[in-house]
Amino acid sequence: MNYKKKKLITIGVVCEMTGLSERQIRYYEERELIFPDRSKGGTRKYSFFDIERLMDIAEKMEDGMQTFEIKRLDKKKNTSLRDQMIKGQINARFGQQNEAKGPNR
Amino acid sequence: MNYKKKKLITIGVVCEMTGLSERQIRYYEERELIFPDRSKGGTRKYSFFDIERLMDIAEKMEDGMQTFEIKRLDKKKNTSLRDQMIKGQINARFGQQNEAKGPNR
DNA sequence: CGTGTAAGGAATTCTGACACG
DNA sequence: CGTGTAAGGAATTCTGACACG
Numbered sequence: 001m002n003y004k005k006k007k008l009i010t011i012g013v014v015c016e017m018t019g020l021s022e023r024q025i026r027y028y029e030e031r032e033l034i035f036p037d038r039s040k041g042g043t044r045k046y047s048f049f050d051i052e053r054l055m056d057i058a059e060k061m062e063d064g065m066q067t068f069e070i071k072r073l074d075k076k077k078n079t080s081l082r083d084q085m086i087k088g089q090i091n092a093r094f095g096q097q098n099e100a101k102g103p104n105r
Numbered sequence: 106m107n108y109k110k111k112k113l114i115t116i117g118v119v120c121e122m123t124g125l126s127e128r129q130i131r132y133y134e135e136r137e138l139i140f141p142d143r144s145k146g147g148t149r150k151y152s153f154f155d156i157e158r159l160m161d162i163a164e165k166m167e168d169g170m171q172t173f174e175i176k177r178l179d180k181k182k183n184t185s186l187r188d189q190m191i192k193g194q195i196n197a198r199f200g201q202q203n204e205a206k207g208p209n210r
Numbered sequence: 211c212g213t214g215t216a217a218g219g220a221a222t223t224c225t226g227a228c229a230c231g
Numbered sequence: 232c233g234t235g236t237a238a239g240g241a242a243t244t245c246t247g248a249c250a251c252g
Contacts, residue, residue, distance in 0.1 A: 041242040
């Protein structure tokens with residue numbers, strides 16, 4: 001939908017924008033930190049979102065973080081995001097029933 | 106600055122998104138309707154803006170318009186836009202003359 | 211005028227492997 | 232573990248030209 005999420009950019013451009021090598025970018029994919037699309041011919045396509053993600057990864061790597069840690073961290077983020085959305089739906093349904101008790105604050 | 110204006114997309118992707126052939130896209134460039142960037146190696150790079158522009162061009166071509174007409178039309182649009190901006194600056198300076206004192210000096 | 215196409219070459223990307231550490 | 236690199240091939244793109252109309 002959004003420009004940011006469309007996977008249309010080749011790896012060469014991503015290299016330029018992130019300062020990472022092709023090797024690094026492909027390795028991060030191997031470690032399941034990013035998930036580019038593929039053209040019919042098999043060339044990888046990245047989104048602006050992926051590029052931002054890669055710049056974030058690059059920073060964490062420079063700080064000495066390892067790929068599996070970054071992945072774990074990301075999983076946690078998604079989980080808590082999911083929890084928040086579920087919580088939101090619950091609130092939408094049963095809202096303000098127990099306002100007195102604040103769960104975790 | 107904006108994602109929409111960054112010229113990063115290859116011609117193949119532009120073809121997919123616009124439904125135009127490479128030949129058509131290159132021809133519209135030859136006629137100075139679009140202005141892609143180039144990589145070091147010489148491959149063309151387009152922006153989301155360019156893609157929208159091309160879809161607009163395609164529509165006009167289908168309506169029987171010729172490339173020079175489209176270009177002329179575009180020039181007019183830019184000219185009137187420039188005029189508006191100049192007018193805007195003039196207004197900013199000399200606009201509310203009836204006011205006691207000019208805001209900038 | 212606008213577009214298709216075949217031709218030949220150059221730039222880009224891909225995979226799997228070896229290397230270092 | 233994370234990254235560089237040389238190897239060979241495949242996908243992608245480029246230009247200039249001929250063709251049709």
